[in-house]
Amino acid sequence: MVFARHPRAWLVTAGALVFALLGTGAVFAGTQTGAEEPRAASALETATPTPTPTATVPPARPVPGAATAASRLRTCSVAGLAADARLANFQGQVMNATTGEVLFDRGGTTASATASVLKVVTSAAALSVLGPDFRATTTVVKGSEPGQVVLVGGGDLTLSRLPSGAEPFYTGAAHLDDLAAQARAAWDADPANAGVPMTSLVLDSSYFSGPEWDDGWARSELGLGYMPEITALQVDGDRDNPSRSTSPRSEDPVARAGQAFAEALGGGVTVSQGTAPPGAAQLGSVQSQPVSTLITQSLIVSDNTIAEMLARLTSIRSGAGNDFASLQQGVVDGLAPYGIDTTGIVIKDGSGLSPANAVSPAYMTALFVKINAREGNLGVIFDGLPVAGGPSGSLSYSDRFAGPNSVADGAVFAKTGWITTGYTLSGIIRAADGTPLTFAVYALGNVSDNAKQAIDTITAGFFRCGDNLSNN
Incomplete structure (x- = not known):
């Protein structure tokens, strides 16, 4: 037999075969466990357990956002x-x-x-x-002295001195003669006024305060007729001509309003400026057109007076x-x-x-x-x-x-x-x-x-x- 004749060669060959088989097993073991690159085993070496590797999580791949819609190509x-x-x-x-x-x-x-x-x-x-429905109100109240009434401006710069029935530039505006008639009727109906004539008129324009002319306005705008001084009591936007859009304005719109009201009362009253006493009894009132109408009147011809009136009333109502x-x-x-x-x-x-x-x-x-x-x-x-x-x-x-x-x-x-x-x-x-x-x-x-x-x-x-x- 070949083994009998070459026993040493067979032993060497068998040993080599065993070694090869052991190495192959190590390769398979490494592949299955995910260990590092395998190395040759030694019969004298103590086997060391292969550590379980920590899994590596690949970074998240960027996800594209929603596609931005392309703007149309405009050519004009x-x-x-x-x-x-x-x-x-x-x-x-x-x-x-x-x-x-x-x-x-x-x-x-x-x-x-x-x-x-x-x-x-x-x-x-x-x-x-x-x-849109707000209206500015002008009132007349009893004064603090016998025979005295107070005309209180409520910020209606469109109030007209033209007689009722005559249409001013501000269509539909309230009229002073209407207010004067109310005041006279209420005065005469009050028994406390029996035998006491109406002799004194006080003008109260305290609803607006501060300068009456903005420092950014050219003073020539007054004479050219584009802007009045801004007071809470005035008539027809303080125009010389109540029927015209552009008409010169005065240096004292409160005085002009007072003179017109004194005449509407029938005359015979002295006129001064002051404030109404707290809680004074009301003798009459008239109201402006609603804000919706005032806005139209302001925008269509670019009326400065109404715009200033609206701005000031807005500021007052907002508490500013x-x-x-x-x-x-x-x-x-x-x-x-x-x-x-x-x-x-x-x-x-x-x-x-x-x-x-x-x-x-x-x-x-x-x-x-x-x-x-x-x-x-x-x-x-x-x-x-x-x-x-x-x-x-x-x-x-x-x-x-x-x-x-x-x-x-x-x-x-x-x-x-x-x-x-x-x-x-x-x-x-x-x-x-x-x-x-x-x-x-x-x-x-x-x-x-x-x-x-x-x-x-x-x-x-x-x-x-x-x-x-x-x-x-």
């Missing part, structure tokens, strides 16, 4: 119109009123002088704080105060319910005549989205806006939306603005493609009257472009 540019030198330092913004997407922006987030566009802001605050300095808090607080960021807004007056007022075009476009949707009572503002090519108002004049710009007639509902340092326009456009747009355009700095035509031209451009308006 008004860049050339925006570069018109007549616009001077131009700012503007246009928004799709349905989607809220800003289609065009040039410095739109910078708060700047608004001119009379501020009347929209004042109106919005008044609707929030006062409500009754002077010019209180308007910042009073008006801004009144805007809070609309949920639009008011950061950067500066309110110096209610009319926009002060160049120190500041509201961004972006705020105006956002506010007009809500006006367009008639949120809350804001539809009152929409209904009072001038209309391009309309029958009346500040956009019906022959120099507005003329020539090629008349393409937008009937489609632009907006508030105009002008001060010596700027022209403005802000409102709503029913664009040619049916898209409702809100917009604000400011031409500020060294401007002249032809800035109005440049503003109309770019606004007509917005109308033509509609939702295809490009920001390039």
Whole structure:
């Protein structure tokens, strides 16, 4: 046998075979347990248990967020119109009123002088704080001395000295002769006044306080007939001519009102200024038109007097105060319910005549989205806006939306603005493609009257472009 003849060779071969089999087992063991790379076993070595490895958790793979919808490529540019030198330092913004997407922006987030566009802001605050049905009340009460009555101004700057039946500039305004008739009848009906004639009239204008003229207003506005001194007691916005929009104002509106009331009482009374005694018996009262009507009267022809009246009454009702300095808090607080960021807004007056007022075009476009949707009572503002090519108002004049710009007639509902340092326009456009747009355009700095035509031209451009308006 081969084994018998080569016993040593067989032993060597068998040993090698056993060693090979042991090594193979170690490889399989290592593979099954996940141990480190296996090494050769030794018959003399004590086996050491292989530690169980700690599982390594691979890092989470980044998950892509929701895909951002691609903005449509808009191709209708008004860049050339925006570069018109007549616009001077131009700012503007246009928004799709349905989607809220800003289609065009040039410095739109910078708060700047608004001119009379501020009347929209004042109106919005008044609707929030006062409500559309609020009316300002003028009263007559008994004075502290025998024969004395007190005329108490309640902030109605539209109260008219024209006789009842004669229509003043402020349609539907209360009349002094009505108030005088009430006071005389109540006086005569009171037994305590038997044999005591009415001999003294005191004028109480304490409902408003502080300066009567804002330091940012040019004093020439008084003589030109655009602004009265702001007092809680006055008649016809203190116009020389109660029937005209623009008419010179006086240096003492309280005295003018007092003289008119004394005449309505029948004369024979002395007139002085003071305050009503606390708890005095009321002899009569008349009320202004409601806020909703006053807003329309203010916006359509850009009446400064009513705007100042609304701002001051808003501030008083909100608890901010009754002077010019209180308007910042009073008006801004009144805007809070609309949920639009008011950061950067500066309110110096209610009319926009002060160049120190500041509201961004972006705020105006956002506010007009809500006006367009008639949120809350804001539809009152929409209904009072001038209309391009309309029958009346500040956009019906022959120099507005003329020539090629008349393409937008009937489609632009907006508030105009002008001060010596700027022209403005802000409102709503029913664009040619049916898209409702809100917009604000400011031409500020060294401007002249032809800035109005440049503003109309770019606004007509917005109308033509509609939702295809490009920001390039």
